[in-house]
Amino acid sequence: MKKIEECNRVMDIYLGLDKGERVPLNVTLHLLTCAKCRKQVKGLKKAEKLARAPLEIPVPIDDSTILAVMHKINPQYSELKNPISITKWIIYGLAMIVFMLAFGLSKFQESNKGVMISFYIVFALAVSAYCAIFVGTNMDYFVKMMTTKKTAA
Numbered sequence: 197m198k199k200i201e202e203c204n205r206v207m208d209i210y211l212g213l214d215k216g217e218r219v220p221l222n223v224t225l226h227l228l229t230c231a232k233c234r235k236q237v238k239g240l241k242k243a244e245k246l247a248r249a250p251l252e253i254p255v256p257i258d259d260s261t262i263l264a265v266m267h268k269i270n271p272q273y274s275e276l277k278n279p280i281s282i283t284k285w286i287i288y289g290l291a292m293i294v295f296m297l298a299f300g301l302s303k304f305q306e307s308n309k310g311v312m313i314s315f316y317i318v319f320a321l322a323v324s325a326y327c328a329i330f331v332g333t334n335m336d337y338f339v340k341m342m343t344t345k346k347t348a349a
């Protein structure tokens with residue numbers, strides 16, 4: 197009978213403790229000698245941990261954290277995202293178009309219809325191939341752009 201009273205008293209003290217407060221020596225000594233209370237404390241700690249878990253602040257999922265994770269998975273990922281590479285693509289594309297137009301205009305003087313038609317077919321194929329490769333290699337950029345627009349709307 198006296199043992200149960202002692203257990204209740206110890207558990208009362210234990211439950212009255214503030215978080216992080218040092219467990220009094222008599223409680224510790226009781227826990228060392230009493231398996232029943234030890235089990236209760238263990239269960240309480242487990243319950244406390246479970247109850248606290250959903251309250252923990254989740255890591256905010258934003259662009260920088262996703263980028264950091266992606267960068268860890270693939271160090272080249274951020275380079276794909278780099279707007280400089282997009283600018284480079286546009287510059288090369290414009291240069292190609294300018295070159296093609298200059299080539300076409302110079303050929304125009306010859307007024308050879310066969311050459312002109314084959315030139316424009318090659319030109320159209322080159323531009324569409326370029327666009328396909330551009331979109332294909334920068335797919336994540338376009339997907340990101342689209343999803344950003346969607347969330348902004």
Ligand SMILES: [Zn+2]
Nearest residue numbers: 203230232233
């Ligand atoms: Zn006890």
